Amino acid sequence: MSAATARRPNPSRKEATHERIVETAARAIRRSGFGGAGVAEIMKEAGLTHGGFYSHFESREGMLAEAADRAGAAGMAGLAQVAAAAPPKQALEAMLRAYLSKEHVEGVETGCAIAALGSEMPRQAPKIRRAATRRSKEMIDLVARQSPDWGQPGAHERALVTVATALGALVLARAVDDRKLSNALREAALNHLIPTD
């Protein structure tokens, strides 16, 4: 428990619950999509009932926007952590290997939000799309910064292509019902994106 901060009457009680709901929702939307994540189910999964929902969010859509942003942030943070844990020279390679790993293909619920929700984004509310855009730019910048040709002309364009390729390979590898094809997609994208020498 928290007995530390005495600034506000009870700063953490409601906020902690709010946080837990958003965290749960961030996983739920990646698992079930925007439409498949019901209010009652999310609250139940967070250890609550559906009643108090509207004291935390003004609407279901508002919650979805928070959840989408959280999901995007979580995926980004995971990638950034992988990059930070690797030697600078191999940061990009480490990120790509993690992004195109079999574990990431199977772990939709905790993985990249753009891959899990990308094709649903065009019809989402402006708030959600803005979050997706911001997180996408972050991801592109992260890749660009770890690229060997950072700062050189065309580096940003190459980062765009790298992200597109990894995202497309992941989405396809998840979509198909054929293990061999799924693995072939991952391997082909990896061999193509990682400079072999």
Next chain:
Amino acid sequence: MSAATARRPNPSRKEATHERIVETAARAIRRSGFGGAGVAEIMKEAGLTHGGFYSHFESREGMLAEAADRAGAAGMAGLAQVAAAAPPKQALEAMLRAYLSKEHVEGVETGCAIAALGSEMPRQAPKIRRAATRRSKEMIDLVARQSPDWGQPGAHERALVTVATALGALVLARAVDDRKLSNALREAALNHLIPTD
């Protein structure tokens, strides 16, 4: 009530309606997703009421499977047509330019089904996933066949990467709320995928 009468006064009447419903549904799922395409809405859009639906399909899911396959076939047919209309040497380039055109970014409803539904596929029924897998393979083969290095070792792998890059760029270009970024993604992917000389 209905006995096994082998009498068909008009064999095409019902089939034509069935066809029209599937065609309508194929557009609806690309526009609204699998979950967002309701039975009543699809029937209404096909010029009917929701009542007769279950004389055409055994369930909503069965209809979705037909519609998904139809959507995949339509997207493929469009691409194949573009390829056929271009000089053989430029067939691949023509396909890529069409796939990554601004029109395709904006035309979700009549475009590539994998791009429109890709991130929803992992949680769909087996029938739907099988259709998606088959259509994906067709698309990869189509690209491989039009590639300049067709038959050479590694050509198939290169086709996998080409498809992944185009798909990822299209999904991202549609997802983001930023016109400039959307265009930059299309252009970057095109410049990278089309052999410039």
Next chain:
DNA sequence: GCGCTCATATGACGATCATCATACACACAT
């Protein structure tokens, strides 16, 4: 300890959905 306040629970409402039972209307053979 007492009562006030806030976070959460209980329960209900209206809307929407897939599904099905039944009634109608049109086309064809006679």
Next chain:
DNA sequence: ATGTGTGTATGATGATCGTCATATGAGCGC
């Protein structure tokens, strides 16, 4: 024309959903 059968419409049912009004219970200041 008339009746028969097939294709579609009308309407209902039960389930699920988002939303909200109200009740309950726990923690904090006095």
